[in-house]
Amino acid sequence: MTTDTPKVSSERQHQILRRALADRVVKIKDLSAELGVHEMTVRRDIDQLAEQGLLERIHGGARIVEKTSEEVAHQLRATKNTEAKEAIARAALNLIEDGDVVALDASTTALALARLLHARNVSAIVSGLDAANVLAANGVPFLMVGGNFHAPARSFVGAFFMDTMTRLHPDKVFFSAKAFSPDTGFTDPHLPEVGAKQTLIRSAGTVIALLDSTKFERRALATIATLDEVDVLITDQTPSERTLSALEAADIQLTMTQETP
Template sequence: MFALERQKRILENLNANGAVWVSKLSAELGVTEETVRRDLEKLEKQEVLVRTHGGAVPITDSSYELSLEKRKQTNSAAKERLAKEAAEHLLPGDTIFLDSSTTTFYMAKEIKKIRNITVITNSLRIINELSGVESVKLITVGGLVSSNQSFVGSLAENTIKNNFFAGKVFFSSKGITPNAGILESNEQECFIKQQMLANANEKYYLCDSTKIGKVGFYKLAPLDGIDYFITDSNLSDEYVDKFVESGIEYINVGTNK
């Protein structure tokens, strides 16, 4: 069994039982306890669980809020550069989707400078940032409020699917690899982003260097499912060749291009 499959099984077990134990996982998965501990360590770094003595438990709402603050500070200078570059692709009169990522939250600050923009989002943080800004028409999708401070669930998904279309979507994710494509670790957020992508003409992926090569458990989109790749990273030839082949515009805002 590959590591990615093991880790997916661990998360399924965690969601079903509310906790997992190293010894039990070792027996169920047919691997050593040390292998299980390494899997749990990787999952903890991806902020989907918290390790305990002998096992792991889900991230609670309070611990996830701390995680959000940590994420807002992680590589924040790069995310601000990505946000400013993304805002350069906006025109007065545009209607856009913004997901609930921290990078699009920075982009919301830039949107305040542009007149006559319609923003459709599931992010409570973006709603709070743009609420009351006269130059922005703000539309929220509604739904279940998650610990990620966003609207998720079938109501939010169907609201986007059946009611809203946009000229552009700006989004981020957990990670990207040349073969697997664009990946997400949160199932509910993944479904929301997929609906936004399906109902948008131009697709902008905002990817800071910490996400390059990082793996999530849910496939959000294939590599050729975007139009613009905005990053602060010097990518390998494997990525660049695939972008050229798919007609994707690669934009590097890094200080050392």
């Protein structure tokens, strides 16, 4: 299985797309000043993005192509904090044993773990198209749970998904969230994803949260899981003392891929 999502070639082009997603329309002169490059450089970047169908040229600038904006947003999320996500995925793999049935949410951190699963003799349950593509390409047996397609996360959600997951019992569930704080737990702004993640978490024998440190001490709209619903938290840096105390009180095993000085 393959995906035809366009590939963005440079960090500068990612920045242009981020601005276009936020503002809908971007001006070459503004981007030139913001990025510290010549207007001709920005124009070439816009031309390349337009050739891929990601932007539409307009006089003096460009605007996001509406029909691809969700896919672009997903691609940009997938390229954010990639080193931390890959380190977290490697640590998560150490918790997986041959013979396990593992379930992965549709987060980009869980996707990084999906890329490593061929190193274990396991089977998987997934709700995300990208994870399914990776597992299929690597020969990892998996069950894809369907439902209503949620384009921003390229995942399946809704009543059908949740009903099916209540009948499945994976050994370990790996999930991520947009934010975490001791007060609100693990939270996410996308309500369809919240319901799917909650059902995934409640199906599991062991629940493992995969969270890079940029998401700590923040909160989003809805709670996915409270601290007492999570067994292990894997992150890339040491959390604050307040968070450490809350994790210890909740008896959550903390694994860090990098110690802060």
